[in-house]
Amino acid sequence: xxxxxxxxxxxxxxxxxxxxxxxxxxxxxxxxxxxxxxxxxxxxxxxxxxxxxxxxxxxxxxxxxxxxxxxxxxxxxxxxxxxxxxxxxxxxxxxxxxxxxxxxxxxxxxxxxxxxxxxxxxxxxxxxxxxxxxxxxxxxxxxxxxxxxxxxxxxxxxxxxxxxxxxxxxxxxxxxxxxxxxxxxxxxxxxxxxxxxxxxxxxxxxxxxxxxxxxxxxxxxxxxxxxxxxxxxxxxxxxxxxxxxxxxxxxxxxxxxxxxxxxxxxxxxxxxxxxxxxxxxxxxxxxxxxxxxxxxxxxxxxxxxxxxxxxxxxxxxxxxxxxxxxxxxxxxxxxxx
Amino acid sequence: xxxxxxxxxxxxxxxxxxxxxxxxxxxxxxxxxxxxxxxxxxxxxxxxxxxxxxxxxxxxxxxxxxxxxxxxxxxxxxxxxxxxxxxxxxxxxxxxxxxxxxxxxxxxxxxxxxxxxxxxxxxxxxxxxxxxxxxxxxxxxxxxxxxxxxxxxxxxxxxxxxxxxxxxxxxxxxxxxxxxxxxxxxxxxxxxxxxxxxxxxxxxxxxxxxxxxxxxxxxxxxxxxxxxxxxxxxxxxxxxxxxxxxxxxxxxxxxxxxxxxxxxxxxxxxxxxxxxxxxxxxxxxxxxxxxxxxxxxxxxxxxxxxxxxxxxxxxxxxxxxxxxxxxxxxxxx
Numbered sequence: 212x213x214x215x216x217x218x219x220x221x222x223x224x225x226x227x228x229x230x231x232x233x234x235x236x237x238x239x240x241x242x243x244x245x246x247x248x249x250x251x252x253x254x255x256x257x258x259x260x261x262x263x264x265x266x267x268x269x270x271x272x273x274x275x276x277x278x279x280x281x282x283x284x285x286x287x288x289x290x291x292x293x294x295x296x297x298x299x300x301x302x303x304x305x306x307x308x309x310x311x312x313x314x315x316x317x318x319x320x321x322x323x324x325x326x327x328x329x330x331x332x333x334x335x336x337x338x339x340x341x342x343x344x345x346x347x348x349x350x351x352x353x354x355x356x357x358x359x360x361x362x363x364x365x366x367x368x369x370x371x372x373x374x375x376x377x378x379x380x381x382x383x384x385x386x387x388x389x390x391x392x393x394x395x396x397x398x399x400x401x402x403x404x405x406x407x408x409x410x411x412x413x414x415x416x417x418x419x420x421x422x423x424x425x426x427x428x429x430x431x432x433x434x435x436x437x438x439x440x441x442x443x444x445x446x447x448x449x450x451x452x453x454x455x456x457x458x459x460x461x462x463x464x465x466x467x468x469x470x471x472x473x474x475x476x477x478x479x480x481x482x483x484x485x486x487x488x489x490x491x492x493x494x495x496x497x498x499x500x501x502x503x504x505x506x507x508x509x510x511x512x513x514x515x516x517x518x519x520x521x522x523x524x525x526x527x528x529x530x531x532x533x534x535x536x537x538x539x540x541x542x543x544x545x546x547x548x
Numbered sequence: 549x550x551x552x553x554x555x556x557x558x559x560x561x562x563x564x565x566x567x568x569x570x571x572x573x574x575x576x577x578x579x580x581x582x583x584x585x586x587x588x589x590x591x592x593x594x595x596x597x598x599x600x601x602x603x604x605x606x607x608x609x610x611x612x613x614x615x616x617x618x619x620x621x622x623x624x625x626x627x628x629x630x631x632x633x634x635x636x637x638x639x640x641x642x643x644x645x646x647x648x649x650x651x652x653x654x655x656x657x658x659x660x661x662x663x664x665x666x667x668x669x670x671x672x673x674x675x676x677x678x679x680x681x682x683x684x685x686x687x688x689x690x691x692x693x694x695x696x697x698x699x700x701x702x703x704x705x706x707x708x709x710x711x712x713x714x715x716x717x718x719x720x721x722x723x724x725x726x727x728x729x730x731x732x733x734x735x736x737x738x739x740x741x742x743x744x745x746x747x748x749x750x751x752x753x754x755x756x757x758x759x760x761x762x763x764x765x766x767x768x769x770x771x772x773x774x775x776x777x778x779x780x781x782x783x784x785x786x787x788x789x790x791x792x793x794x795x796x797x798x799x800x801x802x803x804x805x806x807x808x809x810x811x812x813x814x815x816x817x818x819x820x821x822x823x824x825x826x827x828x829x830x831x832x833x834x835x836x837x838x839x840x841x842x843x844x845x846x847x848x849x850x851x852x853x854x855x856x857x858x859x860x861x862x863x864x865x866x867x868x869x870x871x872x873x874x875x876x877x878x879x880x881x
Contacts, residue, residue: 425736
């Protein structure tokens with residue numbers, strides 16, 4: 212198997228919450244709570260979970276916008292925190308972020324040309340007199356013609372702006388694209404166009420993609436491997452078909468059954484009670500036990516480790532005391548049948 | 549057959565913008581029966597929210613009903629005096645919005661906000677209004693409702709706030725509940741709870757539910773009937789089964805096809821080319837023609853007339869037969 216591009220080992224990211232006159236409690240938000248993750252060249256890793264599960268903090272950790280409180284992020288085997296200036300420069304070029312809201316992530320007062328050219332100039336990738344040609348080429352790669360060069364963000368639709376966001380990320384020739392909810396702000400018909408574009412680019416440029424989204428259908432379409440997060444922890448990970456077909460964690464199963472579908476699924480429908488708890492006061496034991504339909508006494512005291520699922524391929528792991536049982540009962544007639 | 553609870557006929561709503569007149573909604577007709585759920589599907593700018601606002605008599609400034617009628621329980625709402633409309637709103641017709649946090653008053657306890665609805669519509673004691681508010685919170689399955697009624701919105705989680713807003717909407721026992729993207733801001737596990745709650749309330753109280761959404765999965769799960777809107781007009785309407793299984797408008801087929809499913813794995817998703825038009829630049833003829841694979845000259849020149857397939861299934865497309873034959877929708881590319 213190819214050596215990892217990016218590897219996270221036991222990464223934690225905490226934020227301190229101070230007490231204020233209007234907010235009496237203080238403490239720490241455990242946004243990312245001991246995550247291990249590997250991204251290999253050319254693969255798409257999907258990350259799913261509900262709001263507050265740490266998806267976006269993870270995205271920022273991956274691209275180096277946040278530093279882990281503890282644990283290591285390694286790029287091609289080297290700990291990112293130990294990189295020197297030149298290496299760090301190269302690291303930032305190799306991994307780029309595509310944001311959810313293209314209206315908010317592009318400077319409204321800069322032309323499309325200037326926004327896309329910024330990274331090229333910062334990294335000195337082409338001589339100044341060729342920058343415009345390179346930007347034109349990037350625009351055509353994302354399906355826009357040179358007519359957009361001198362337009363401004365307010366003149367473009369959401370789908371076009373998201374294409375610009377992607378062009379801007381591609382401008383520095385990255386090897387890994389981290390997409391944080393890249394299509395959730397778009398209309399359905401536009402969403403499909405952008406998903407196809409990302410897949411085309413992945414093939415053409417041999418990109419690895421970390422695809423973060425709350426829409427499980429979209430993630431299933433994009434991802435080779437899938438990671439389910441709950442309250443800052445990875446609760447299940449594995450090849451997409453296995454995780455969707457034989458969920459070994461009750462939370463993944465619940466997420467899948469909560470997703471409204473055109474065709475009803477054959478498997479039993481799980482309805483969770485309540486909202487996810489606050490990441491400031493994490494439940495003891497298994498973080499999911501307060502909402503879990505399969506919880507037993509030990510779940511509230513012992514935190515389950517992320518372990519391989521019996522009878523599954525080696526990459527399929529789940530953090531549940533009863534993963535094997537869950538995997539058996541969640542198995543259904545495959546959705547694609 | 550009894551009259552439908554809500555009957556919209558040939559509704560035409562126009563916007564004044566920078567001196568130009570924009571047709572936001574044209575020729576919209578729609579019937580909604582008691583005890584049933586009707587979904588309005590469409591992308592942004594298709595006029596689905598404006599339709600809801602028209603029913604509520606809450607059109608934004610600059611928008612006006614040019615022609616058509618909206619009859620609720622036999623009563624014409626278009627042109628009704630504000631006072632009369634206010635009496636209906638919150639009493640017979642209620643609405644819930646996408647974002648519960650902005651729709652609730654942050655500095656008033658939840659229970660007071662619900663009790664207030666009663667005191668506006670009826671001369672009853674504060675105590676009586678309060679106990680009705682608690683009963684409503686209980687009806688939307690808020691645990692320990694009597695105590696939680698004293699809480700402020702910020703003390704509620706996202707899902708609970710949406711429940712509180714539903715409690716406020718149903719507290720007067722309305723006949724029609726309009727929900728504008730009620731679960732778009734929620735996580736899927738919470739969305740599932742809210743959709744189930746709405747469906748339970750519909751069944752328990754024989755409510756007519758008008759659900760506005762862009763999410764085909766939500767529509768499939770909740771609706772009895774569906775209408776698909778494009779650029780302010782109806783593209784197609786039918787039972788949810790007819791819309792999902794036998795779409796007879798290329799736009800409906802295109803929308804259904806662009807939702808990723810297991811059958812698309814490893815392949816490109818079918819797409820609708822281009823983007824929805826803006827109201828100030830609507831294409832002539834059928835507004836969908838620039839994006840339509842079936843478009844011919846007639847589509848550019850003339851508005852399509854309606855084609856009825858069954859008593860419930862109607863489409864507005866020049867090539868309706870062809871669109872229907874193009875099944876399954878997912879195979880259009």
